[in-house]
Amino acid sequence: MRILHTADWHLGARLVERERLHEHAAFCDWLIETLRTEKMDALLLSGDVFDAANPPQDAVSLYFDFLKRLADLRSVKAVITGGNHDSASHLNAPRELLRRFEVHVFGHGGENVVDLGGAVVAAVPFLRERDLRHAAPGEAMTDVQAQVRAAIRGHYAAQLQACRATAGKRPVIAMGHLTVLGATTSDSERDIHIGNLGAVGADVFAGFDYTALGHLHRPQKVAGMETVRYSGSPVALSFSEAGDMKSVVMIDTEGGVKIEMLAVPVKRALTRVNVNRATLAADLGNVLADSWAEVTVKLEAPESDLDRQVREAAGGRFEVLKVLAALPESQTSAWQHKGPSLNELQPREVFGELLKERQIEGDELRGVFDELLALREQKITA
Structure with a gap:
């Protein structure tokens, strides 16, 4: 068979x-x-x-x-x-x-x-x-x-x-x-x-x-x-x-x-690329045409219009879905969040960050939170 x-x-x-x-x-x-x-x-x-x-x-x-x-x-x-x-x-x-x-x-x-x-x-x-x-x-x-x-x-x-x-x-x-x-x-x-x-x-x-x-x-x-x-x-x-x-x-x-x-044949390729700010246009020239791209740019200092610059440099040859900045530690300003963004965290990780912030020993609380998450998921998928 x-x-x-x-x-x-x-x-x-x-x-x-x-x-x-x-x-x-x-x-x-x-x-x-x-x-x-x-x-x-x-x-x-x-x-x-x-x-x-x-x-x-x-x-x-x-x-x-x-x-x-x-x-x-x-x-x-x-x-x-x-x-x-x-x-x-x-x-x-x-x-x-x-x-x-x-x-x-x-x-x-x-x-x-x-x-x-x-x-x-x-x-x-x-x-x-x-x-x-x-x-x-x-x-x-x-x-x-x-x-x-x-x-x-x-x-x-x-x-x-x-x-x-x-x-x-x-x-x-x-x-x-x-x-x-x-x-x-x-x-x-x-x-x-x-x-x-x-x-x-x-x-x-x-x-x-x-x-x-x-x-x-x-x-x-x-x-x-x-x-x-x-x-x-x-x-x-x-x-x-x-x-x-x-x-x-x-x-x-x-x-x-x-x-x-x-x-399985690929209908739409995804591309993850790391580029340098100084050679942005040349580096993006290597990205596969018609793909969807996540572009991480190595910077010496923050740039407020980085997203626009990357999309312009792509020139419509491929579509930029995400732009990320890679900064040296010395240039990381106080307002920047050093961990993952909220939408990249799972609920349990968010709860864990809260416990750390409040300096709470939370093994038992984590267990209760896990049970609540499971109950919620069961209701959603029932």
Whole structure:
């Protein structure tokens, strides 16, 4: 059986308020053609179909257009699981209709075993804390973390047993949307399992012939294991991913699991460039045409109109989305904030800065704050 693994589409995502829909549409076109030409039997989409629990209508339309085209192929089955950005109920709404076209959607956890014929899949979506344990007042964060991780292990063990009971000698594949220890993150992941609350070791997937992961946006194998992989996002979602090769994973189960990475064509390149103020125009001449750029300028002293100067120097050959200044320490004025900007911080980091400012010993407060964040996220994504 030939299976294609992808994840983290984040339909509806924006970058510095720029639409990404045309890039996602180009990816969907390419994916449909790849499924056809590579004679794929199944598609696995491991979470974060959308960028938000309430995605814009044009993103929803693109999703259903893709599923219609997938059904028209008449040869490719699909398994789609929810991620932490998805609303489980929103994703599940058309599941009974989609099942008639061999598209199996799982927004919530459960015994989600799918028999694809040539392989059996444990379709595990993002597991929220409420799916794994019952919270109690006054719990220590270390105890919560231990319970969550143990429950994730138990869930996958039960899924493996159910798959093996169905599969016989056929391969069994796990899907998951979570952080696996030792994997590499990028700036674009917004992890609601604060402090890696739900992060587990790759040994959780022992016994599965392949594990199709989502949640982290860089394509990678985990802990040196060829068969435990993040496919990565098909579109670069932040400038920290500018140098990444975006890809999907092709799996062939004939005579054992064989894996091949297939590069996704880039519709709009992202560029991260460091330049000197004295040679600004010449340095920017090396930036890829028609790309979106984040430009960091090395300065000797602050310049109030730096943004305008960089955009003028670009000359419309590419679009400058962000301009950053790199100043020597001696020139850093008192009004400049030496840390990241507020919009670059996660809520827990903001809370930590507040505790530092007030000189509060805050281990217990951090634990309570983590619980409040998790409860808020559960309400948003329910």
